[in-house]
Each structure stands twice: as C-alpha cells, then as structure tokens.
Amino acid sequence: MTDSPAPLQTPSETSKITNTHTVPDDVLLQITHLKKTYDDTIVLSDINLNIKHGEFLTLLGPSGCGKTTLLRLIAGFEQPTAGAIYLDGVQMAGLSADKRPVNTVFQQYALFPHMTVAQNVAYGLKLKKVPKDEIQTRVREMLAMVQLEHLANRRPQDLSGGQQQRVAIARAVINRPKLLLLDEPLSALDYKLRLQMQSELKRLQRELGITFVFVTHDQEEALSMSDRIAVMKDGKFQQIGTPIEIYENPANLFTAKFIGETNLFKAEVKGIYLDQPDRDGKVTNGRIEVAVCEAQETQASGTPAILRNLRRPKFDKAVQVGDIVNLLLRPEDLRIYDVNDSTRTGLIGRVIESNYKGSTLDSIIKLDNGHIIKASEFFDEEDPSFDYKINEPVKVTWVDGWEWVLPNEESLAQHKDSF
C-alpha cells in the first residue's frame, strides 16, 4: 500500500456561521426542512439530517421512497422545492453540480471505453489542469488503493464488473471530494463479488476518510457497511440510527418489518410499574407487564397465557393498561422446548420446517392459532438442545429481555414524542 493521500479537510475549531445558520463543527452535511415535489407529487417532505465528517451513512428504503432524489439534490443535479443543504457550512442553493465538492458513483459506472484504466482515473485531474507529474503520482496511489495497479493499461471492457466498479470509485475519489455519493453502486454485481466489494468499499472509506452517503434497498448491505442508516418510506425518514439501534430498537413497525426477519405478537398491557424519578424528576425506566394475546386465544386448547414483565428503556408513558402493543421478537430471540416442559410457559405449535445452516438451526413453526413464526437457534453439537421432530408439538418462548415493544401505529401517531 502506498502513502495515504493528503488530508481532505479539517473541521474548524469553532462552529461555522453561514448567514443566520450555525452548523456544528463535526457536521459536514446538514440538510434542513428539505422538500421536493414534481408537479403535485411530494417526493420528499421535511427531510432533516446531519452527517458527520468521515461518516458512512446509508439511505435505505423500498423502491420509489425518494433515495435517489435526495442524492441528486445533494449532488446539485436537482433543485429543492424548499429547505436547505449546507456542505461544510456553505449553503448549496444555486451552486451547480460541478461547483460542489461532491462526486457521485452510479450503478452504471459509465467509464470511458476508449481510455485505459489509468486514463479514466486521471480524467478529473486533467480537467483541473493538475501538473502531469502530480497526476501520475496520484493515479498510481489511487490504483494501489483500489488494488488495480497491475491493470492500469487495460481498457474497461476487458475488466470484470467488480474491477470496473473499482475504477469508477477511484475516478470519483481522486479529486478528493469532501463527500462521495454512491447510488446502488454494487447492485449490478453478483452476490459473491458484491460481498467482497462491500468490505473493500468500507476499507477504502476508512483509509480515505471521505464521508460517504450510500444508497441501497438491500438491508443486509446497509447493516454491514454503515455507521448510521436513515430508513426512508414515502419521502420521509422513519428512523436514523446505528445498525444496532435500527435492528434492535426499531422506531416503528415499518422499520421493524423492513430490517431483518421479524415475529410480531399482539400483547395486552396488564400493568405499568414506573421506577422512581431521577434527580431531574424524569422517569427513564420501568417495566410493563403484558399478556400475549395469542396465548390467551388458544388457552382452551391447553396453552397457558404468557404473562411477562418487560423492562424497557425510556419507559413510555403513552402506554396504558388495557392497550394492545406489538411484541417484536427476532428469530434469534426465540427458543424451542419440549411441549411437556412444565417449568416454562410458552406458545404451543408445531415445527413445520427445519433448516440446518451450519452455525444455526432455523425453524418455521406454525402455532396452534395458525400464526407462522421463525426461530433461529445456535447449533451446538456438544450440547444439542431439544431435538424436535417435524410436526411434533413444541413449546416456543423467548429469552427474557430480548423482546422489543412497539405501540400500535395509531397510538404512535398520538404520542409521537414519548414513545
């Protein structure tokens, strides 16, 4: 590996003040109240986002939710209907795409077919009339970084998809943009190459220290690559958080269902027990007692009702006794036991499918009430857990404290701030 390129930028010691607007020191990109409409259609509404220097932020959401539009607004290919974008403290309004310290990598790499790899990478520097010697040095450094030194004289059509994408990335970062926008850059690659490029891209981002805004609709890709993820739906952010926060503590049912596999159970709140207020008089913790509705429904067939105490940080005052809440349990939260195990309460069902995945045993269980759920248990040859057979009754429960509670969406809308 050659020496790292010169530092891109160092944030100033104080906050930058632009007209009436102050951008915090550690923030490279600030988006405030951004709105975009095409004719009467609102494509983005009230987008607010701060992206830090050196951060890898992913915009994740289903097709048509507005990810590309947001990227195009940041790049300057589109103008907002309302709101503002500040880059390193400077308002971007009215600044054309080529004047912004931003580069974009698209799904289609659009390399110049008549130029070699090295010429493609050098193109941006030539346009800027950088001295020849410097171009040569920087191209060499860049090609080493994307591990393509040995292919410098090849033409793009003689490269694999992954190699072409690396050239496109090298071409985009050689100008040392403050911000690199990547619009589904890996989606044209096959699965294996895609995984390899994911870790290469992450390494490159760390080494270059450039801030990345990455667009994908692939949740696994988002979880494995990002410092933070902004989950989008219908032109609005649903949640912005670290991969762990988004996966473990989804803010709403959309995020819960969109990210990873989810088992949802309805449960009735039977009791609310608040902890003592802290010094500031705030109640930040407590527990609620819930009964899983499905268990009660099947009680006639011998299933015991599951009554659980659930601890939950930021204890929610919005929930009231009698409310129905959603209990979110990931497959890895569930445990399967012998139906005759009287030491536990659980939901009764039958395993209808079981797949050995090497480190885990993944099962699909049909509960007595017809609800299909998924469990994923670690497979330990030394200590095999309960050895259930297909279609035999089993008891399903979960590891205490691993559940996540979400209110019904209606109550979420009513009590937006407290849940």
Ligand SMILES: Nc1ncnc2c1ncn2[C@@H]1O[C@H](COP(=O)(O)OP(=O)(O)OP(=O)(O)O)[C@@H](O)[C@H]1O
């Ligand atoms: N120039 C345009 N004129 C009218 N509508 C547009 C225009 N560009 C985008 N849209 C609409 O805006 C919405 C958001 O599109 P956008 O491409 O941003 O979504 P996306 O999340 O990137 O989707 P995908 O994952 O499929 O690329 C879509 O409904 C799209 O049809």
